[in-house]
Amino acid sequence: MNSKLPTSPHGHRGPAECGLSVPGESAVLHPGVKPASLRDGFPLLAGAPALHYLDSAATAQIHRSALDAVLRHETTSRANISRGTYRLAEAADLAYERARQTAARFLNAGSSEEIIFTSGATASLNLVAHAFGNTLRAGDRVLISIAEHHSNFVPWQMLRQRTGIDLALIPVSASGRLDLGGLSELLDSRCRLVAVTHLSNVTGAWTDVATLVDAARKVGASVLLDGAQAVQHGPQDVQALGVDFYAFSGHKCFAPGGVGVLWGRAELLAAMPPFLAGGGMIGEVTPAATSWAAPPQRFEAGTPPIAQAVGLGAALEWMMSLDWAQLHARESHLCRQLIEGLQTIPGLRLIGPEFSAARAPIVCFDIQGLHPHDICQVLDARQLALRGGHHCAQPLLAALGVGGCTRASIALYNDEADIQALLDGLHFVLKELA
Ligand SMILES: Cc1ncc(COP(=O)(O)O)c(C=O)c1O
Structure with missing residues (x-):
């Protein structure tokens, strides 16, 4: 974890046990709750x-509504999705797709088909770096900022290594805010994507998304927001933000771990090749070649985190009631x-x-x-x-x-x-x- 941070001379130990216990039922929460x-x-x-x-x-x-939803799902509707024709499997399908619709409402996405369930923000960001990244050519520019979490930094460095893209950095001011003063030089016609944090996990500074989106649109670049921190502070509106991709994790918004979301505009997702390959993401497989399913299934290879997605849906519903x-x-x-x-x-x-x-x-x-x-x-x-x-x-x-x-x-x-x-x-x- 803190590989580059010098060790404490006092000898750091791990977090102490808190001696926690889970109490009985608590009050149901309603809008306007104190x-x-x-x-x-x-x-x-x-x-x-x-x-x-x-x-x-x-x-x-984790909020009780998410825990309850996971328990309810695992004890009444547990089955794999998109495969079974029996009623239990249909119940699992329904629960998973309902969670997708909830995530779409939480982000005000155009359609639930723009919601891809992943294992978390890191997986969502890597998905874009690979799948959108595969549509880029040597010399195309991706603009990130120096303030990015490593999960929105390293995947782009790896893409640079694989494809020869140009990776440019928005600097920060002394207070740690993104310094957008030099944006016009950084954003030229080579720029295909601006990928920045919506809210910094270090400085607590919100990004001036409107300025970035305006500038990106002028050169035809897409905009990705890493919303890992932002989602904890309320539902987001990707249409009002005017961005093209939005990534977040469930565990940072009162939901279980192991699940996250990538939202992408339908037309961009449709033009992207898959990232991971396997069951569920194919159109047809023959010995000679494979065709892809349409999004979002194209980007959900293998068995997804079904119960976690259901828990995420419950947490997001709860958040939207506040x-x-x-x-x-x-x-x-x-x-x-x-x-x-x-x-x-x-x-x-x-x-x-x-x-x-x-x-x-x-x-x-x-x-x-x-x-x-x-x-x-x-x-x-x-x-x-x-x-x-x-x-x-x-x-x-x-x-x-x-x-x-x-x-x-x-x-x-x-x-x-x-x-x-x-x-x-x-x-x-x-x-x-x-
Ligand atoms: C701004 C930001 N982006 C991305 C991540 C990665 O999230 P996760 O570890 O849930 O994939 C984090 C986690 O702290 C974060 O703060």
């Missing part, structure tokens, strides 16, 4: 009242409380922009002289779960002149007590380690 009671909908959190979980950018806790204006105001309030508190800590450098509305509650910081793993270890002893390291964004950290940093990420189940516990914890860290 955010304070949201925590009850997450069995792990409800079973660990002392835990301050501030690592939702890595994995969000009052996001209220939740954004709350997230913003907690983000401000955190950033203002961090700014009182001696020797602390905030990585990423100051507090503003264009900032999500993903907050990285570096404390002079202290290793992020040591900080996290001391905080863990106080029931605070935070991530320390390079956050799979080594080029960004290098550009910002940071070796590693500590990240607190806030989700809808966090509250002021979590933030205060972290601020108190950091003062304790300073006493213990500085």
Whole structure:
């Protein structure tokens, strides 16, 4: 994991056992539910009242609706899909396709046939780098940013190695926002794709998608957004965003792990060859040649993560039932409380922009002289779960002149007590380690 981050002199250990237990049924949640009671909908959190979980950018806790849907599916409708003619298999088909329709509504996709289930954002991004990548020629340009997660960085480097594409980088400003000042030079007629994060997992900065899309359209380039972080903060509208591909993971939006989504515009998907080959993605196979199924099946070779997709559908339905204006105001309030508190800590450098509305509650910081793993270890002893390291964004950290940093990420189940516990914890860290 943190292969390039120097080892902590204090000897980092893994996350401590929390001694968690799963409680009984909690209240069903309805639109307009009071955010304070949201925590009850997450069995792990409800079973660990002392835990301050501030690592939702890595994995969000799973919501009860998703767990229930997985259990219900596995105990009433488990069968393989697209194959069986018996009723149980038809029930599995129906559940899986219903989840696809839910994902389409969550993203406001034109059609559920534009939704491809994958194993996660990484698989979605690799799918585009391979399948769309196969339509590119040497000299074609792909424009990414220095702020990308490795899963939207390395696949393009590998494509460059395979095909000779030109890979260009949007730089960041000192605060870590994408610096779009030089966009007109980077986006010339060779550019076929702009592939950037929608929301940075390090700086918490939202990307100015409108400016990017406008510029990309002028040269005929497609736009991919890595929505891995964005989806946790509410449903997205790919048509309003004006993009062509959108990738995300279930485990970051209160759903099970092992499932993700790639959305792509129908006409682009139709022009792409498959990535993985196997059962389910073919039209016809003869000893001489194989033809492909239409999307989305063309890109879903083999048995997909069926129960996980059903769980994802349930989590997304639940998310769509929430009052996001209220939740954004709350997230913003907690983000401000955190950033203002961090700014009182001696020797602390905030990585990423100051507090503003264009900032999500993903907050990285570096404390002079202290290793992020040591900080996290001391905080863990106080029931605070935070991530320390390079956050799979080594080029960004290098550009910002940071070796590693500590990240607190806030989700809808966090509250002021979590933030205060972290601020108190950091003062304790300073006493213990500085
Ligand atoms: C911005 C971003 N992109 C992509 C990913 C990869 O997601 P996954 O590991 O779920 O495939 C992450 C994970 O942290 C991320 O933060």
